[in-house]
Amino acid sequence: MDRFEAMRAFVRVVDSGSFTQAARQLGLHKATVSQQVMALEATLGVRLLTRSTRSVVPTAEGLAYHRRACTILQQLDEAETELRQGGQAIQGHLRVDVPVAVGRLVLAPAMREFLDRHPGLSVELGCSDRVVDLVGAGVDCALRGGELPDSGLAARRIGQLRFVLCAAPRYIDEHGLPQTPEALAGHRQVGYLSGATGALRP
Structure with missing residues (x-):
């Protein structure tokens, strides 16, 4: 038996004075509501309702229990509402690590609008092209490119x-336009170092 659901059924029966009305309000079958109330009575070891063919009347114990049950259910509903509303608002401190270019060109320009929409959130944005130990550095989320190595981290x-x-027009004028990938070996390059290995990417 779900104690709270049985309690809610009992309160609806007392408030409406009818199992039929209570069942309609709860969207349940009348038999289900009746079973919930009987199970509640069995658990408590007291009769909560006096039943007749025409009416349902709470006993003295039922009236006392009804008052307490209303208070408990109201507090439960308020607690659940607060949690649901709190879950919709983003709050806290978020540590993020992204590549330098992404941080400078994408995230930094959008940060003010993002924080205006979520005033309860503060963001610590780290920009680095080196591989960061997310757990060791206390980073909450990171943006990475390429194939990810196997890890226990969640990725999407x-x-x-x-x-x-790319090449500057002046460079092409002075050194010519390479026609094949192999021809790049004879040209000056600004390379990109791998953050994982520290080696120049081909």
């Missing part, structure tokens, strides 16, 4: 990022 793909090979 949020999009695709394309790398583009």
Whole structure:
């Protein structure tokens, strides 16, 4: 027996004066409401209601229990409402780690609007292209690119990022435009170091 559901059924029966009305209000079958009240009486070891073919009247014990039950159910409903409302508002301190370019070009410009929408939240934004030990550094969430190594961390793909090979027009005028990937070996490059290995990415 669900004690709170049985208590709620009992209160509805007393308030409405009818098992039929209580069942309609609760969206249950009349037999279900009757069983809940009988189970409650059996658990408490007292008769809460005096039943007749025409009416349902609370006993003296039933009236006393009804007063207490109303208070308890009201407090329970208020507590659940507070939790639901509190769950909708984001609060607390969030530590985030992202690559430098993403932090500078994407997150930093959007941060003010984000914080205005969530005034109960503070964000500590770390920007680094090095691999950070999220657990050891106390980071709550991070944005990473490429294939993730196996770990116990939860991950979700949020999009695709394309790398583009670029050259300044002046450089092309002076050194020519490479026509194949192999031809890049003969050109000067600004490389990108892997945050995981520290080696120059090809």
